Amino acid sequence: MRRDEGLIEEGQEVIDEMEKGPVLDVALIAAAQKVEHYEIASYGTLAELAKQLGHADAKKTLGETLQDEIGADQKLTRLAEGGANDAAKVPAQEA
Numbered sequence: 001m002r003r004d005e006g007l008i009e010e011g012q013e014v015i016d017e018m019e020k021g022p023v024l025d026v027a028l029i030a031a032a033q034k035v036e037h038y039e040i041a042s043y044g045t046l047a048e049l050a051k052q053l054g055h056a057d058a059k060k061t062l063g064e065t066l067q068d069e070i071g072a073d074q075k076l077t078r079l080a081e082g083g084a085n086d087a088a089k090v091p092a093q094e095a
């Protein structure tokens with residue numbers, strides 16, 4: 001199994017195990033961000049390798065893909081910070 005398949009499977013488990021609602025939404029955002037971070041690490045490494053090996057076209061393409069992945073991660077962060085995290089807050093129970 002490829003690592004990204006494991007991350008996707010982890011996201012599916014979240015869907016299967018949690019009730020629909022704001023907490024599930026936050027868990028899905030987190031699961032999606034794990035995938036984006038994996039992709040950012042992978043494309044960043046490959047883009048640098050392509051650069052060092054002198055493959056300018058590959059470096060350009062991988063660099064563009066890296067920027068797409070960074071953009072997707074930033075959108076997910078905005079989604080979390082723009083209300084999803086607040087919607088999932090549960091008031092602390094008094095002892």
Ligand SMILES: [Fe+2]
Pocket residue numbers: 035036039069072
């Ligand atoms: Fe992605």
